[in-house]
Amino acid sequence: MSEKLLGWVLLLYFIGSLMYLVAAVFQQRQLNTLARWPVLTGWGLHTLSLIWRWFESHQLSIGHAPLSNFYESLLFFSWAVICVAYLGFWRQMRDYLGSFAAILACLILAYASFGGHASDIMPLMPALKSNWLIIHVVTCFLAYAAFALGFGAALLYFFVSRPTGAGKKRDRQAHLAITAQDLDDLIYRAILIGLFLLTLGIITGAVWAESAWGRYWSWDPKETWSLITWLVYAGLLHARFARGWQGRRIAILAVVGFAAVLFTYFGVSFLLPGLHAYLT
Amino acid sequence: MWSSLWQGLTSVRLALLSLLLVGLGSILGTILPQQQAPEFYQERFGTVGTGLILRLGLDDIYRSPIFLSFIALLLLNLIACSLKRLPEVWRQITSHPGLEAYKALPPRLQLTWNHRERSPYQFLPEALPRLLGRPTVVEDRDTTWYLIRRGRWGRLGPYLIHLSIIIVIIGAIIGNLGGFQGQINLLTGEVTDILPLTNPPGEKKLDFTLRLDRFQVSFYPNGTPQEFRSDLTFLKGGQPVKQAVLRVNDPVTFGNLTFYQSTYQTMPKGPVVLEVTHNEKSITVSAPLRQRLQLPDDQGMIMVWKVESNIMGYGPAVQLAYRPAGGGHPLLFWVLADTSRGQPPQPGPHTFHLKELQLTYSSGLLVKYDPGVWWVYLGFLLMLPGFWLALFVPRQRWAIAVAPLGKDRYRLTVAGVGDRHRVALQRRLEKLQAAFEENI
Numbered sequence A: 001m002s003e004k005l006l007g008w009v010l011l012l013y014f015i016g017s018l019m020y021l022v023a024a025v026f027q028q029r030q031l032n033t034l035a036r037w038p039v040l041t042g043w044g045l046h047t048l049s050l051i052w053r054w055f056e057s058h059q060l061s062i063g064h065a066p067l068s069n070f071y072e073s074l075l076f077f078s079w080a081v082i083c084v085a086y087l088g089f090w091r092q093m094r095d096y097l098g099s100f101a102a103i104l105a106c107l108i109l110a111y112a113s114f115g116g117h118a119s120d121i122m123p124l125m126p127a128l129k130s131n132w133l134i135i136h137v138v139t140c141f142l143a144y145a146a147f148a149l150g151f152g153a154a155l156l157y158f159f160v161s162r163p164t165g166a167g168k169k170r171d172r173q174a175h176l177a178i179t180a181q182d183l184d185d186l187i188y189r190a191i192l193i194g195l196f197l198l199t200l201g202i203i204t205g206a207v208w209a210e211s212a213w214g215r216y217w218s219w220d221p222k223e224t225w226s227l228i229t230w231l232v233y234a235g236l237l238h239a240r241f242a243r244g245w246q247g248r249r250i251a252i253l254a255v256v257g258f259a260a261v262l263f264t265y266f267g268v269s270f271l272l273p274g275l276h277a278y279l280t
Numbered sequence B: 001m002w003s004s005l006w007q008g009l010t011s012v013r014l015a016l017l018s019l020l021l022v023g024l025g026s027i028l029g030t031i032l033p034q035q036q037a038p039e040f041y042q043e044r045f046g047t048v049g050t051g052l053i054l055r056l057g058l059d060d061i062y063r064s065p066i067f068l069s070f071i072a073l074l075l076l077n078l079i080a081c082s083l084k085r086l087p088e089v090w091r092q093i094t095s096h097p098g099l100e101a102y103k104a105l106p107p108r109l110q111l112t113w114n115h116r117e118r119s120p121y122q123f124l125p126e127a128l129p130r131l132l133g134r135p136t137v138v139e140d141r142d143t144t145w146y147l148i149r150r151g152r153w154g155r156l157g158p159y160l161i162h163l164s165i166i167i168v169i170i171g172a173i174i175g176n177l178g179g180f181q182g183q184i185n186l187l188t189g190e191v192t193d194i195l196p197l198t199n200p201p202g203e204k205k206l207d208f209t210l211r212l213d214r215f216q217v218s219f220y221p222n223g224t225p226q227e228f229r230s231d232l233t234f235l236k237g238g239q240p241v242k243q244a245v246l247r248v249n250d251p252v253t254f255g256n257l258t259f260y261q262s263t264y265q266t267m268p269k270g271p272v273v274l275e276v277t278h279n280e281k282s283i284t285v286s287a288p289l290r291q292r293l294q295l296p297d298d299q300g301m302i303m304v305w306k307v308e309s310n311i312m313g314y315g316p317a318v319q320l321a322y323r324p325a326g327g328g329h330p331l332l333f334w335v336l337a338d339t340s341r342g343q344p345p346q347p348g349p350h351t352f353h354l355k356e357l358q359l360t361y362s363s364g365l366l367v368k369y370d371p372g373v374w375w376v377y378l379g380f381l382l383m384l385p386g387f388w389l390a391l392f393v394p395r396q397r398w399a400i401a402v403a404p405l406g407k408d409r410y411r412l413t414v415a416g417v418g419d420r421h422r423v424a425l426q427r428r429l430e431k432l433q434a435a436f437e438e439n440i
């Protein structure tokens, strides 16, 4: 049942993304307001389907939040992208950025549904049965979502500030209705939010590991990669705060940081062994 | 010389370098398999590579002097930067910058005030606390300045974060130097007052006795474990002083030790009784766990290697190691207790049949003393308000200058800066403008 709902969610995100794209390419500014509707409706259904899944797991009397395996984490990641996009960047969710967020959520959901991942609701092994699981996973994925938006803004930044003739560049900026300066600001804010949430995620993970395994930090690959991600973004902030880096260099670091996020999420699960391997 | 060293120690350049080094070291640690035997590295990296890896401690990188020195560098940098900047920052927060500093702020908005009933001298002290914050009023010739600082405590944020990172690292050091960790395996009913240590290696005599009263495992219908639980009693001088239930994710503390449910093992209760048939002749043997047993007439050796309470849904089973007469490799195979669905093949010439198998569990407890963990948690706790202050409290300075232009007419100039939060500044300004326009 909750899976059927997801089909609709996918479709709505896709429609929303197309509408944002049309708004951007054909400069139909009013369309941006309309494009919110399919995406937000989709997000409402998405929320409903997560709650539903939770409910279903209770009916199977193995009740746990739908955050316990790779498939469920993808569902939540997709949800988090839209959540952070609208909560954190309501004004900027238009044109290309709106389209980026919606299509990203759509792609993650499609990968969850058609990537051949086990989607059954499975019981939790004892170490995972903890309220820390919920808060740890939620904060981490909200952080990933914020970093994903920073990444999207960085890509747009490269596009906007591509070195061409000065006149053309101004044209492109006018056309995009967003300036390089705005994007720079956006990358930066997305990363602030992301870093705060990631810090929370790492802390809650550590507290949980201490109560489950007796070690708040064991240099397990997933942990280590989340630390590496944290270091990259902390480096980015210092380069900006204290050394005045802006624009292109910050955008590049935002891309590097997101690569670290992707590796933490996917690479570690598939390529490196460790405690978190049960998530695959 | 000293001053340039100090300069370097407190620089952000060094911060970036130490973040980079710790990052690269961490990456290496996840790519290069850790804590393997030397032969493992020999096979993949040859003699030269292995020599390098072992010499530099890359096979256990997170405890290697190199990696620890990167962390030391980071720690030193943080401490030095805090020592250097904190007094200055504190002074800036607690003292008021002079009027001159405000006069230099970039103007953002200028408007003419000509409201008959209400002068800006009335309006501003009333409205500003709501719009921007409580102003300090300074008269300078005919101009009246309303000076406002917002979010000044935000300045403290980065230093709180840095301090919290210092505390976390120090907590980890305290834990590593002053703490220990061990593993106890107990059968139901068993008592012990010895803690075998895994880190640092050794053994510790406890000043109490620990007894495992009961161990239970429960399974989901599909066979995956649902919960492990040990019922423990702590005794002193033979008297129980504490009883506790230990579950995964729910540690128990006694004195300064913390107990975690870490593993369990299925064990036979007493020896395993087997019926061994050879050439239509049967004998009964009792085999204790992991002890060699010679079969009669020099026909080989067996050993009970492992027992399981439920092997792949086929119920309890024993894994036997069998070494045929005349040597050769031992063969491993399972013998099921419940043969209603058949018996897996046995290498022969003997056939084995389980006559009696009583199972019990041995519970594996991880025992830890970590005097640093509260420091680590204190660091975590401090980090959160630190982040809040550093990242989400916009720091702004505003100066609103009012100068009379004529009768009931005044010029208002709004100047302001905000560090790093352009959007926040813009929003404030819009709010301010709207409020002014309503009242002009």
Ligand code: HEM
Binding pocket: A195, A234, A237, A238, A241, A242, B010, B011, B012, B014, B015, B016, B018, B019, B074, B075, B077, B078, B081, B082, B085, B158, B161, B162, B165, B390
């Ligand atoms: C993610 C966590 C961190 C945040 C949000 C953060 C934030 C900041 C900020 C905002 C500043 C500028 C302070 C100012 O301009 O007054 C700063 C400076 C600095 N940070 Fe961090 N920091 C973090 C972690 C670290 C770490 C891990 C190091 C380790 C090397 C570090 C080392 C420094 C140094 C050396 C300075 C320069 C000190 C100064 O001149 O003010 N920071 N940090």
